[in-house]
Amino acid sequence: MSAIRLLVLGAVRQHGRAHGYQVRNDLEYWGAHEWSNAKPGSIYHALKQMAKQGVLLAHEVAPSAAGGPPRTEYEVTDSGREEYFRLLRTALSAYDQKRDALSAALGFMVDLPRAEVLELLGRRLSGLAEWRTAVTEYYTPEGGPERLGHIGEIMHMWVHSADVEAEWTRGLIARIEGGAYSFAGEGGDPFVGVLAEGQENPYAL
Numbered sequence: 273m274s275a276i277r278l279l280v281l282g283a284v285r286q287h288g289r290a291h292g293y294q295v296r297n298d299l300e301y302w303g304a305h306e307w308s309n310a311k312p313g314s315i316y317h318a319l320k321q322m323a324k325q326g327v328l329l330a331h332e333v334a335p336s337a338a339g340g341p342p343r344t345e346y347e348v349t350d351s352g353r354e355e356y357f358r359l360l361r362t363a364l365s366a367y368d369q370k371r372d373a374l375s376a377a378l379g380f381m382v383d384l385p386r387a388e389v390l391e392l393l394g395r396r397l398s399g400l401a402e403w404r405t406a407v408t409e410y411y412t413p414e415g416g417p418e419r420l421g422h423i424g425e426i427m428h429m430w431v432h433s434a435d436v437e438a439e440w441t442r443g444l445i446a447r448i449e450g451g452a453y454s455f456a457g458e459g460g461d462p463f464v465g466v467l468a469e470g471q472e473n474p475y476a477l
Contacts, residue, residue, distance in 0.1 A: 280299075285383075289346065292316050304372075361388075363376060365396050367396050393441055404431060407430065407431055
């Protein structure tokens with residue numbers, strides 16, 4: 273899946289309505305330009321494409337006091353909301369997602385109920401275990417990579433990565449089970465992960 277799609281949908285949804293610069297500012301605040309393809313050109317292209325596809329609704333608003341062309345603000349449509357939650361659930365549960373998709377999902381996981389996030393992460397953990405079992409039918413980490421020559425380093429890297437991913441996932445599950453963060457339906461004062469209009473972004477490019 274494309275991380276940029278989840279990132280843009282989630283950023284617009286958090287604002288209710290947002291223009292391209294707001295979305296770009298939020299994603300740079302998250303550092304997404306470093307760990308994903310959320311570069312300015314990709315963000316603006318995604319906004320326009322998703323408006324054409326009907327997952328975002330484009331509103332032309334008055335130009336700024338400084339002049340210039342009318343600004344476009346976007347909001348998530350009903351079909352966009354469905355796609356957002358589908359992408360979010362897939363990214364949290366699939367063991368073979370690219371790192372940028374999982375990173376995007378972590379940023380929005382509190383939009384789901386706590387119990388559902390735990391269930392999705394449990395699926396991810398099971399998928400990692402099944403994948404590791406399948407791989408180790410051909411490669412035994414305890415035997416070391418050398419017995420397969422330098423090619424063994426490929427499997428060695430992937431098995432090691434699966435072990436690290438599983439350890440991290442178990443840690444996240446434990447933190448969430450322990451009451452960390454405020455999830456959907458829990459009330460309270462959820463963490464605000466977007467910048468207010470006009471708020472300075474210390475990480476802006």
